Amino acid sequence: MSYDDEIDIYNDQLGDQRRGFSISFDSNRKDLWSTIDLPSNGFDAASAFLGAGSASGAFHGSVATPLGRDRSSTRFTIDSLRIGPPSPSLEVTGEPSGFTDFGAVRVGTTSPMHRLVIENSGDLGSELSGDLSPVVGPFALTGELAFGPLAAGVSTERGLSYSPSQRGLQTEQFSIAPDNSAGVQPTQLLLQGRGVGPVFTSNVASSGLAFGRIDGPAFVGGQRYAIENTSTDLGYAGLADLTIDYELIDPVTNAPSQHFRIQGLDPLDVVSPGQSHNFQVVYDPIEPGRHNAVLSLRTDQGSPLGV
Known part of the structure; x- marks a missing residue:
């Protein structure tokens, strides 16, 4: 293989800023890869691959001359010409x-x-x-x-x-x-x-809340409880907030209880990490008799916020 250290680039048309050039070589290799590395003098060159079956050929590319050059020819030096199999990266x-x-x-x-x-x-x-x-x-x-x-x-x-x-x-x-x-x-x-995420804790006993005997309707019984978000995930823009919802259902009618109610807790109340929320379960019978209700507390722990 041979090539010139310096190559002239000739203008085909006056004012055209891109010029063609070629480097010829002969080789027995079937796959050839050629790269021209130009100095930082305002020129850039394109690369070309000579495919399988090319025992000889020419490297063709283009050179962009610096803006403002108005010469019929210019000359630049090729720093290196590498020929070898193409390498992936x-x-x-x-x-x-x-x-x-x-x-x-x-x-x-x-x-x-x-x-x-x-x-x-x-x-x-x-x-x-x-x-x-x-x-x-x-x-x-x-x-x-x-x-x-x-x-x-x-x-x-x-x-x-x-x-x-x-x-x-x-x-x-x-x-x-x-x-x-x-x-x-x-x-x-x-x-x-x-x-x-949030971590739900509460002092509400899962075994049941006993109010005993209430001489109503003039007297009302109540018990106070707390829900706490013990998560230590502070400063995550609400990602660790705990949303609370509840139901207070009469097991006989399967409807909201008329004898029990919740004070201090609204549906979808939010408890931030490290904070607690106090509420009260109130027994306020509207008629004599034995009354029961099922309190279900639901949170969004382990699920999307508010769901």
């Missing part, structure tokens, strides 16, 4: 920025989908294929594990999500491994997210 990006970190996600919900982009950023004429490692636990991968073959400049996308079932920081190693023999190393990613 693995480039991994994603969206949003920092796509491997899902941040704080409420327990019982799923994060927005993050984009994973796998690209062959290698030489023209190269191909890249491989496999993604399985994703387990609270993390999930959308799409096939295998990818490729990807031509140079071609990418493929997958989706990543995080669905925590418990509070706390969770991590998982995740790899993207090319399966070609071009020496491309696997890329290791660390997926991480933090599960946050």
Whole structure:
């Protein structure tokens, strides 16, 4: 192979800023890859791949001359000319920025989908294929594990999500491994997210609330209770808030009780982490007799906020 250290670029038309050039060579190789690295003097060059079956040929590209040049010819120096088999290169990006970190996600919900982009950023004429490692636990991968073959400049996308079932920081190693023999190393990613959420505690006895005998209707019986959100997940913009709802049902009629009522607690009241909410169960019979009711407290612990 031979080439000139310096090559003249001639204008075909006055004022045209792009010029053609070629480098000729002869070789017994069937696959040739040529790259011209230009000095930082205002020129840029394109690359070309000579495909299989080309025992000889020419490298063709284009050069952009600096603006304002008005010369019939110009000369630049080629720093290096490399000829060899095309090599793939693995480039991994994603969206949003920092796509491997899902941040704080409420327990019982799923994060927005993050984009994973796998690209062959290698030489023209190269191909890249491989496999993604399985994703387990609270993390999930959308799409096939295998990818490729990807031509140079071609990418493929997958989706990543995080669905925590418990509070706390969770991590998982995740790899993207090319399966070609071009020496491309696997890329290791660390997926991480933090599960946050409320923790419900209450001094309401599940065995039952006994009011005893009430000489009504002039007298009313009442018992005070508290609901507390003992979560330590502070400062997560309401992701650890506890929403409370309740029902007070007469087991005979299966309708809201007429003899018991709740004071100090409204449906869908919210208790922030580290806070408590006091309420009272009041027995206010409207007629003599033995009365029962079933109190059901419901919260959104382990589910989307307010659900």
